Amino acid sequence: MREKNSLVVSKFFTLKGLRELLDSQAGFLMALPALVFAVLFVFYPLAQMFYLSLFRWNFVSPNMVFVGLDNFTRMFLNDQVYLRSLLNVILLAGQSSAIQIPIGVALATIILRYRRVGGLFWAIIFLPYVVSSVAVSLIWTWMYNPYFGSVNVFLRAVGLGFLARPWLGDINTALIAIFGTVNWIYIGLTTTMTIATLRSIPPSIFESARIDGLSGFQEFRKITLPLLKELIVVLVIIDIAGAFKFFDLIWVMTQGGPSDSTHVTTTWLYRAAFRASEPGYGSAIGVTVFIFSFVIVQLLIKFTRSRLTR
Amino acid sequence: MSQQRSSKVRLAVALVLVAIVVVAAGVVLLFVTQRPAEKIKIEWWDQWGEARLKWAEEMKAAYERAHPDVEIVIVEFASDEEFKTKFESAIAAGQPPAVFRTLGGGILKSYVDGGHVEDLTSLLNEEWAVNQIPRTMLRQSTWGGRHYAVPFDLWVGHFYINRELFERAGVPIPPITTTWTWDEFKDAIRKFKEAGIIPIAVGGKDKWELSFYYMYIVDRLAGSEAFRRTINRAPGYSFTDEHWVKAGYLFKEIVDMGAFQEGFIGASYDEAQSLFFTGKAAMWLQGPWILGDLYATFPDFPIDIINFPTVPGGKGDPTMLLGAVQHHYAIAKNIPDNVKRVAYDFLRFICREENVIRYAELSASPLAQNVKVPTENYSPVLVKVIDSASRARWLQMAYDEYSPPKFAQVHLDSLAGVAAGTTTPEQMAEAQEKTAQELAEQGILPLEQV
Numbered sequence: 001m002r003e004k005n006s007l008v009v010s011k012f013f014t015l016k017g018l019r020e021l022l023d024s025q026a027g028f029l030m031a032l033p034a035l036v037f038a039v040l041f042v043f044y045p046l047a048q049m050f051y052l053s054l055f056r057w058n059f060v061s062p063n064m065v066f067v068g069l070d071n072f073t074r075m076f077l078n079d080q081v082y083l084r085s086l087l088n089v090i091l092l093a094g095q096s097s098a099i100q101i102p103i104g105v106a107l108a109t110i111i112l113r114y115r116r117v118g119g120l121f122w123a124i125i126f127l128p129y130v131v132s133s134v135a136v137s138l139i140w141t142w143m144y145n146p147y148f149g150s151v152n153v154f155l156r157a158v159g160l161g162f163l164a165r166p167w168l169g170d171i172n173t174a175l176i177a178i179f180g181t182v183n184w185i186y187i188g189l190t191t192t193m194t195i196a197t198l199r200s201i202p203p204s205i206f207e208s209a210r211i212d213g214l215s216g217f218q219e220f221r222k223i224t225l226p227l228l229k230e231l232i233v234v235l236v237i238i239d240i241a242g243a244f245k246f247f248d249l250i251w252v253m254t255q256g257g258p259s260d261s262t263h264v265t266t267t268w269l270y271r272a273a274f275r276a277s278e279p280g281y282g283s284a285i286g287v288t289v290f291i292f293s294f295v296i297v298q299l300l301i302k303f304t305r306s307r308l309t310r
Numbered sequence: 311m312s313q314q315r316s317s318k319v320r321l322a323v324a325l326v327l328v329a330i331v332v333v334a335a336g337v338v339l340l341f342v343t344q345r346p347a348e349k350i351k352i353e354w355w356d357q358w359g360e361a362r363l364k365w366a367e368e369m370k371a372a373y374e375r376a377h378p379d380v381e382i383v384i385v386e387f388a389s390d391e392e393f394k395t396k397f398e399s400a401i402a403a404g405q406p407p408a409v410f411r412t413l414g415g416g417i418l419k420s421y422v423d424g425g426h427v428e429d430l431t432s433l434l435n436e437e438w439a440v441n442q443i444p445r446t447m448l449r450q451s452t453w454g455g456r457h458y459a460v461p462f463d464l465w466v467g468h469f470y471i472n473r474e475l476f477e478r479a480g481v482p483i484p485p486i487t488t489t490w491t492w493d494e495f496k497d498a499i500r501k502f503k504e505a506g507i508i509p510i511a512v513g514g515k516d517k518w519e520l521s522f523y524y525m526y527i528v529d530r531l532a533g534s535e536a537f538r539r540t541i542n543r544a545p546g547y548s549f550t551d552e553h554w555v556k557a558g559y560l561f562k563e564i565v566d567m568g569a570f571q572e573g574f575i576g577a578s579y580d581e582a583q584s585l586f587f588t589g590k591a592a593m594w595l596q597g598p599w600i601l602g603d604l605y606a607t608f609p610d611f612p613i614d615i616i617n618f619p620t621v622p623g624g625k626g627d628p629t630m631l632l633g634a635v636q637h638h639y640a641i642a643k644n645i646p647d648n649v650k651r652v653a654y655d656f657l658r659f660i661c662r663e664e665n666v667i668r669y670a671e672l673s674a675s676p677l678a679q680n681v682k683v684p685t686e687n688y689s690p691v692l693v694k695v696i697d698s699a700s701r702a703r704w705l706q707m708a709y710d711e712y713s714p715p716k717f718a719q720v721h722l723d724s725l726a727g728v729a730a731g732t733t734t735p736e737q738m739a740e741a742q743e744k745t746a747q748e749l750a751e752q753g754i755l756p757l758e759q760v
Contacts, residue, residue, distance in 0.1 A: 015321050056752070058715070059398045060424035065752070145581055146572045147590060166573020169514070171730050174576055257515055258575035259730035260723065274395060277420070277715035 046290070052283035059277055071284035082285065085256075085263040088175065092264065093243035095179050096186065097236045103183075104190025104235075105228060109220065111191070112198055122195070126188035133185070137252035140181045144168045171261040174254055178262055181249060190235060197231045198224065230304075237300040244293045265289050349381040350652050355397065356411035356637070357387045361602060365672045369660050380652055401426050406642035408653040412459055414450030414638050415707060416714040419757050422458055428641040431457045433654060442661065447678040450635050450707055453758055459638035460657055461678035462669065465597035466633030466699045467522055473612035475592040479505035484616050486698055489628040492560070495619035499569045502592050509568075511591035513582035514575040517722035518710055520729050522595045523564075525632055525709055527557040530624040534704040535760075541713060541746060542756035549743035558728050558735020560621060565729055575730050587611070597633070598675055598695050605689065613691050615698070627703050634707035635678045714754050720745040 022029065053071055057064040075082050107125065111118035128136060143149045144167035152164035167177035209219050247266040250256065256263035256271060263271075265285060273282025358366060363386060370382040385407065387393040394417070400406050406426060412418045421427050434443060434457045443461065451459035468486075476483050481498045484490035502509040513519045528536060532553040540547040540554075564570075571577065571585055586594040587608055594600070595618070604611055620628050639660070641653045659665065663681055670676075670683040676696045677683065685693050699705070710718035724741045727733025733741075749755040 019321060058420055058754075060401055060421050060426060062424055141578065141581075145577070147585060148581075166576060169573020169576030171575075171732060254576060255515055257517075257726055257730075259727045259732040261730075261732075271719065274391065275715065276719040 049283045049286050049290070052280055053287045055280040056278070057280050059279055064280075067280070071281050072288075074281070075284060075288065081256075081260045081263055082265075082268055084260065085265045085268040088262065088264050089243045089246075091175070092179070092182070092246060093240040096182065096239040096243065099179075099183050100187050100190045100239070101232055101235050103187050105194050105232075107187070107191045108194035108198060109224065111195060122191065126192055128185045129188045133248045134252055136181065136185060137249045140177075140184075141168065141253050144177050168254055169258060171259050174258055174262050178250060178253060181253070182246075185249075193231060193235065194228065197228060201227055233303060234300075237296065237303070241293055241296050241300070244289055244296070349379055350649055351381050351383055352409060352649065352652055352656055353383045353385055353407035354409045354656075355385045355387065355393065355407040357390060357393050358384070361672045361674065362637075362669075365669050368668065369665060372665075373656060373659055377652075380656075382656070401642075404644065406644060408645050408649050409639055409641055409656060412451070412638050412640050413711050414459060414461075414635060415712040416718065416757060417711075418451060418458060418638075418640070419453060420714065420754075422453060426643055427458050428643045428650065428653075429456050429458060430460065430641065430657075431455075433657065434460065436658075438658075439661070442663075442666075442680050444678075444680055447635055450712070451638055451640070459640040460661060461635040462637040462639065462666075463635070463673060463675040464633055464678045464699060464705070465599065465636040465675065466631045466695060466702070466705065467526070467595060467597055467618075468615040468631070468695065468698065469593045469618060470586070470596050470600060471593050471614050471616055472586070472589060472591070473614050475502070475507050475589065479507055479592070481592075483614065486615055486617060486694055487701075489617055490619045492619050492621045496564070496567065499564065499567055503568060508571045508585060508591035510564075510570050510593045510595070511582040511585040512570045512574050512595070513577050513579035514570070514726065514729055515578045517726050518708065519579065519582065519595070520561075520725050521708065521710060521722060522632060523561050524557055524725055525706055526595075526618040527560050527621055528553060529630050529632075529704075529706050530618070530621045530626040530628070531557055531560075532624075533626045534630050534706060537706070537709060537712075538758075539760050541709075541717070542758055542760045543746065543750050544760050549746060550739045554739045554742070555735045558725075558738050561725075562728060562735065565731075575726065597636075598692060601689065601692060602674060615691060615694055617698075629702050630704040630706060631699060631702040632708065633699065633702070633705040634711065636675065712757075714749055714757070716754075717742070717745050717749060 054066060054068060055064045056067045056070075107121075111122050143151050146152060146164075146166035146169065149167075151167060155161060155164045165173060168174050205223060206219065209223055214222065243264070245266060246264050247270070250262055250264055250267050251270065254262045256267045266289070269282050269285040269289065272285060273279045354366065354370075356362070356366070363384070366384050370384055373382055374380060387396065393411075397407070397410065401421070401424070412421075418427065433439060434448065439460075447461040447464075448457050451457060451461070471483065473483065479498075479501045481501050484494070499509040512523075525537070532551075536547075536553065540549055540551070571582075571591060574582075582591075582594060583600070583603070585591040587604060593616075601613075604613060617628070618632075620626075639657060641650065641657065645653070660669075661679070666677065666679055666681045667683055667687075670681070671687045674688065674692055676692075676699050688696065709721050713721065720741055724733050724738040728735055728738050746755060
């Protein structure tokens, strides 16, 4: 008993003990600096957000009024724009998956088939993704402008003049216009990921398919597509998670307008917290975003893990 | 045994080395942090812009020459929003800037209520200040008889017009000293449309441009006190009163006529500016800040200003202008005493007559102080703006600046809804009244007793 005690004490007070301690805890100690930053800049703000979501406050007042779950009931029962923003997130995720993935896969197969020009083509469609999204948003804002923009000029030139309209200045088309820009940016990424996956497939599979007499379309349907299944699942989940953190493009292009028709949860959060000076309500929105994305990330991890171990 | 000892020695040496490094780092840090303390630092925060930044730099140089123990640190912000966020973080961190710009109104009031703003009543009651700073200009920064900021310049809202387009469409230009009626206004809109000219450019995405119309119509309809009384919950006043709804319908009337450019609800300030500057739109309801950019890009632009029209059955004073003090300077409350003393002195310094005149020259904006600026320093249109402002019997501060931020957002969002046709003027009136009631329950309203 006494020996045991002295051993524990000696651990801290003799150099040898200290060294043993350092040795045994090396992993933890090496992770410590990163951990400190994670706690300071991730976990602490997160806890603060949960805490703030229970208050009514205006950033500068000394009085924070505890309101319980009022912010949450207001959000789900009285805040039409919040519900609309949730719908817009779902639409954004849905259309991203439905449009970007098929086009990305198609482009990837084309690029891999015509390798000589494919490389250049690939670089061009990937370019929007590496440009700053604020710059992209500003460019597209002007392109959609009904007086100076090139989108309407193009539509008229190809005989689709009846489609010409003030894209961002119409509550029925603003969201569609934003989706157009989103797809323009991210199709390059989807294509790139598909190309990388397809390249990792041994060419012998395709060769034997050809020897067995499969047509191009059959080859795509029976071999390429099944091999891309996992990638597609991952892409869908990335699209969903991405929709929840989507902000800059919409804020620059429409600020959630016209008439609140293009808000997503993050822009509505920003408007509540920093425009209307209601950090409590903004935090409450943040909490819901956190919970939704947390669930999705859990699904993502579970899905990919079960696939990998199978 | 010897191996164990040598490793013990090594460990000891390592610990000693670590201790030395830590101590050395501490000494260096001490040295680094103590050096700037030799000078008294005055942080001066504003959303400067190029012309006013030049003025600030001149003030800094002159003041530092006279006071070698002081360093003025000019901090520049790109937008109001950035300023607000950083300012609130600085307050939360307990390190507010000594001297900062404010618009006054609801936001300054919330800082005052939080105990973050120095009471400048004594400074503003000094003899020079009583002579130089008209008491009416203190309205936006005075609560409970205490003054919290020094006003510098004004903005006023007019229709900026393109004379050439008026002539081309055959629309007579109502001189700035006269009024014109709602019917004449609608006639003008029709004529511009017939001539293929956009009658009015507006950046509806930023919403405050739309608010200009609503505020003008309300003041023309119900008089200057309507808003101040209603938002401050004077008995018998409500946002559901008839004129608030009627103002929404008058605004909707010109929207439905197509007075604004196609897709205006999604257009930014820059897009509206392009339409006006390139001669596609005849009118733009704005403040004198547009002139700097206009002269820089189109020096020969046929620019002029006209009044906002009167409205049928309106009880408001037609000389009333939308406008307010645009830049005030205030001092933070929670700063060291020696810094505060210098901040007071610095405010007195920048208010010296020659410095205020220099401000007017560089910023090209009408002053909120009683200092005569030689008119040759101003462009002809700006002289017109200043004359018009001096004739105005009332300046209506913008609602979104006067009100608490929560109300401001509801006002702007619901008005944007009216413009888009998704909200009725009745719904807008109700939304504003509901928010005002909530803020009154929370003790945020009234901002002042009326």
